[in-house]
Amino acid sequence: HICWAYCINVDESLIENSSDGGEPAGTAGIPILNVLRKNQIVNGALYVIRHFGGVKLGKRGLINAYKKGADLAVDHAKLEDWSGMKIVHLKCPLDFYGKLSNLLDKYKGKVLNDNSGGALCWKVEMPAYCVDLFCEQVDLFTKGQATWSFKSAGI
Template identity: 40%
Template structure:
């Protein structure tokens, strides 16, 4: 599993108008090519009256699957520029479809490239991005007398839950590559008066401002 990844925060839709043409950017998180193709077909069915439904997607931990379609626009003026925007943002597991309703004014090859690129960039700004970090759950069992000392030393975002029983159990989420250092620091801080248990590993998604 990779340590980090970037993708869109949520599925969504963003609209822009350029020289009377409407560009609707549909965005969706996907984990397979089948899912991406189904999304594209769904948009085409919904917007069957549109002049074009151009698409691009990146799938896989290292973007092993990359596809784009101009859907009738001049070759290289829509799908590839859309794909390039996704790649420049280092995104994975995302599919975008830009629906164009022609407004009567031709944009030319350069204008089309700029328009489709802008539509995707605007779409990404609208839905937002997240950074997924591979983290491990760490449970710390300690006496009540040590809780304040622990809380004062840990960032607020590290502590996910505190359970009060015979002892206090503090559940933390730590970046996987920092687990050993974290455990060593806790043992040193509490002078060994703590029981550490490692839990499940998973991704924590953090919004990118």
């Protein structure tokens, strides 16, 4: 039996799913999903494979076996911190190009699209936790001459 669960972030919404992989309903996928939840794992999937060895475990035994398998997998996994990304649309006078380029580096942002002509016009991606500080600094540097809007960058 190949049983699995996943949790992914899409547009700031958590999407979860699981499968019992042919085991009795609720005995495999949900216990695996609960391990992902308990460990706050986002944008990850977990598969647990059980080979039938001749001993019938019953529902409680299956739940415990899949939970233990999932726990062991997470305990031995190399997990990476995840931060949601946001897209910032930024417009301001072109005079601030250099200062804002440096500021963008400081806040781990990258320009996805530069439509600058007579004015600076960027589409920028950066970690969601940096957006407020970045926009405060932009406002300070430009003395209120900048406008911006932002949205989630999805997964």
